[in-house]
Amino acid sequence: MTVIKKLNDLNIILSKLSRKKILSLVPTMGSLHKGHISLINSALKYSDEVWVSIFVNPTQFNDINDYKKYPVNSKEDINIIKSIDQNINIFIPSIDDIYGKKIIRDKFNFDGIDKILEGIKRPGHFDGVATIVKKLFEIFNPNFVFFGEKDFQQTMVIQKIIDGYFEDIKMIICPTIRAENGLALSSRNSLLSKKAKKNISIIYDSLLFAKQNFYKFSDKELKKIIKSNIEKNQGFLLEYFELRCSKTLKICNQGNKQNSSCRAFICVIADGVRLIDNLLIHNEN
Known part of the structure; x- marks a missing residue:
């Protein structure tokens, strides 16, 4: 298992990868649960090389307090991933590595699907999601990316990003994982x-x-x-x-x-x- 925290180190590793290898990316914000585990297990079935990114993205939060109280436990997340498969690689970047000195949310055109449902009470949220997803896709250039059906509106936004910028990336939407009482894991x-x-x-x-x-x-x-x-x-x-x-x-x-x-x-x-x-x-x- 490789745990990388610096973008420069990651770029060196990725530059040495064989182009014949199939690379999958599972973007997460950490605090991993069985839903994330399902995504990672799916990625293992598709790929020669699996990377899990752990990054609590500030630009997708509308409320700074919501961002600050988001649960973070990188050590536990690493142990969870290690228990799945020791060949999985992990990228835990800093805010500076991702955004530099200015944390800026890019603007996108999603043909209105970002203005409904979650977009009403969380204006700019999907621009923030798209900003980090686009950055991660540019870094990894993966063959496959994995997201959960629970965030269905988000998957449609991400598909817009893929269609507009990354035609060679295939998104796999994995079924929602639920607790015994039916609650979607989050x-x-x-x-x-x-x-x-x-x-x-x-x-x-x-x-x-x-x-x-x-x-x-x-x-x-x-x-x-x-x-x-x-x-x-x-x-x-x-x-x-x-x-x-x-x-x-x-x-x-x-x-x-x-x-x-x-x-x-x-x-x-x-x-x-x-x-x-x-x-x-x-x-x-």
Whole structure:
């Protein structure tokens, strides 16, 4: 296992790699869990060389306090990766190595998919995601990159970056990994209070309810029922629940339900912790 913390050292190593080797990159912000492990295991199946980057990217945070309290434990992350396969390589850069002296968020055109769902309450978030992803892709020039379905909107933004700048990169979207209660695994889950954890299954239950009642209720009726069920729990607030096409992220409504690959997107604030999830609830005929 190689753990690299300096960009210059990484560039030397990458320059010596055979062009015939298939290189995969798993970008993370650390605080690794079983969802990340799933991404890494998938990368191992595709590649001769696997790199995991660990970098808490400041430009994708709208709130400096949210950035500061993001869980960081590099030693534990290294041990987790080592337990998967000792041939995996790790890049843990400094902010200076990635951004230099000025931390600047680049601007991109995502044809509006960054202005909905997560983009409403987090303006500029996806520009920040794209900024770091583009930098990492330029550094590694990977054959494959791996991201989780849980952040589905993010994967669509990243695909825009790939289409615009990196036509030789293939993105693999891996299924969401869930806890026994259905909660999508996320580094933010560690911030949940004991009280919130008792009722947190309501998020996934709401997605399943939407899937089971896709034709029974209109999208507005579904949202009303789901909002009521969620907010019965003290400290829980539904920020959004929307049905959107998996291919375009356009709204799925009564008129186009049957002909759409429809996905339910949800954001719940549970005792101050903001959690997102999504589920494919209908495949187009």
